[in-house]
Amino acid sequence: MSTHNTKLGFSRSLKEVSPPQKENLSIQQVLEMFHSPYTEQLTDRKSEAIVRFCRQRSGGFLLEEIQELIEILRLSIAENNALMQPAIQKICETASVPFIKLRTSDQLKFVPKLSEFLDTLKPVLFSPQQESGSQQPELRMPVIKFLKCFAEEGISEIMKEEASFEQQKKQTELSPLQHLLKNGTRNLRALNQSNLIENIIFTMQHYSKQYEYLLPLLELISSCILYRDLAAKFSNFGILKDIVYVIFECEDFRSYIVKSCFEIIWNTN
Numbered sequence: 001m002s003t004h005n006t007k008l009g010f011s012r013s014l015k016e017v018s019p020p021q022k023e024n025l026s027i028q029q030v031l032e033m034f035h036s037p038y039t040e041q042l043t044d045r046k047s048e049a050i051v052r053f054c055r056q057r058s059g060g061f062l063l064e065e066i067q068e069l070i071e072i073l074r075l076s077i078a079e080n081n082a083l084m085q086p087a088i089q090k091i092c093e094t095a096s097v098p099f100i101k102l103r104t105s106d107q108l109k110f111v112p113k114l115s116e117f118l119d120t121l122k123p124v125l126f127s128p129q130q131e132s133g134s135q136q137p138e139l140r141m142p143v144i145k146f147l148k149c150f151a152e153e154g155i156s157e158i159m160k161e162e163a164s165f166e167q168q169k170k171q172t173e174l175s176p177l178q179h180l181l182k183n184g185t186r187n188l189r190a191l192n193q194s195n196l197i198e199n200i201i202f203t204m205q206h207y208s209k210q211y212e213y214l215l216p217l218l219e220l221i222s223s224c225i226l227y228r229d230l231a232a233k234f235s236n237f238g239i240l241k242d243i244v245y246v247i248f249e250c251e252d253f254r255s256y257i258v259k260s261c262f263e264i265i266w267n268t269n
Contacts, residue, residue, distance in 0.1 A: 024056050025049060025052055025053045025056065027053060027069065030049050030050055030053050030068075030072060031068045031072055033045065033046045034046060043079060043081045043083040043084055044083050046076075046084070046087070047084050047085075050072065050076065050087035051086055051087055051090045054090040054091060055090075057094055058094065059097060060097040061097075061100070062100050062101075063100060063101045063106040063111065064106055066099070066110050066113045066114070067110075069091070069095075069117065070113065070116055070120055072091070073088070073120045076088050077121075077123050077136075082136075082138075085136060085139060089139065089142040092139075092142040092146035093142065095117075095146055095150070096145065096150065098153055112193075114187070115191070115193035115194040117190075118150075118194040118196050119194050119196065121147070122199055124139045124140055124143045125140065125143065125196070125199035125200065126202040140203070141212075141213065141216075144203070144217055145216055147191075147200070148217075148223070150187050150190075150191070151191060151220050151224050152219070153185065153187050154186070155185065155226065158179075159176075159177070161176040162176045180226055180227065181226065181227065181228050182228065184230065188223070188226070189227070192227065192233065197234060197237055200217065200220065200221065200224075201239055201242060204221070205242055208242070208246050208249060209249060211257065214246070215256070215257065215260075218246075218257065221239065221264055222260055222267070225264060225267045225268050226267065231267060231268050235268050239268065240265060240268060243264050243265055244265075246261050
């Protein structure tokens with residue numbers, strides 16, 4: 001606060017004026033930029049708008065926005081433009097925070113769309129048809145980290161509940177861990193319904209000697225196979241032979257990498 005002397009000698013306070021704040025963007029406004037003839041070619045503007053919207057949603061995307069989010073992510077990846085990479089990275093970062101439901105009905109209405117959201121990331125990962133991977137390798141690590149966070153969501157809480165359950169010696173019902181093995185979590189079921197499993201395995205094969213990529217991939221797989229249906233899917237795609245290969249290529253058998261591999265082998269069988 002500053003002061004200003006008047007002609008009569010009195011001082012009065014002058015309130016410092018802040019620059020006007022930008023209004024919040026809606027997800028519909030962001031999506032419209034991809035279709036409007038005025039902005040569809042302005043990749044930098046679209047990227048900036050996505051980053052800005054993600055900052056508004058720093059506490060997590062709303063489940064009710066997932067259909068628009070799927071379309072925005074699909075179009076952003078399809079542009080294959082370096083200017084769009086910060087936006088895609090920001091989407092992955094924001095989506096690593098749990099999606100927020102505003103109503104009870106959101107669970108039934110929008111959760112089934114989670115697998116479709118995951119499938120939009122397929123072009124960034126490796127696949128049998130695209131051995132060289134996407135043309136934007138810079139996006140691969142953000143996608144891997146997002147998938148790891150997505151798969152892990154809720155598991156640590158279940159493990160804490162399991163410890164409490166064991167102490168109470170309840171034998172008449174499924175334990176939290178048994179329930180996880182049988183039914184998975186919301187996110188693990190979405191991964192099971194997605195078409196990403198083979199891509200995850202091929203990506204792990206590609207990075208079997210690059211530990212900065214391999215470690216989060218192994219942690220992702222470790223979380224996935226806690227759900228029996230997902231474990232069976234990974235097993236059917238031949239994950240075990242790839243895990244054994246990683247073990248034998250690892251120089252230190254006492255490393256965290258090897259420990260993670262043995263956990264995967266144990267839980268897959």
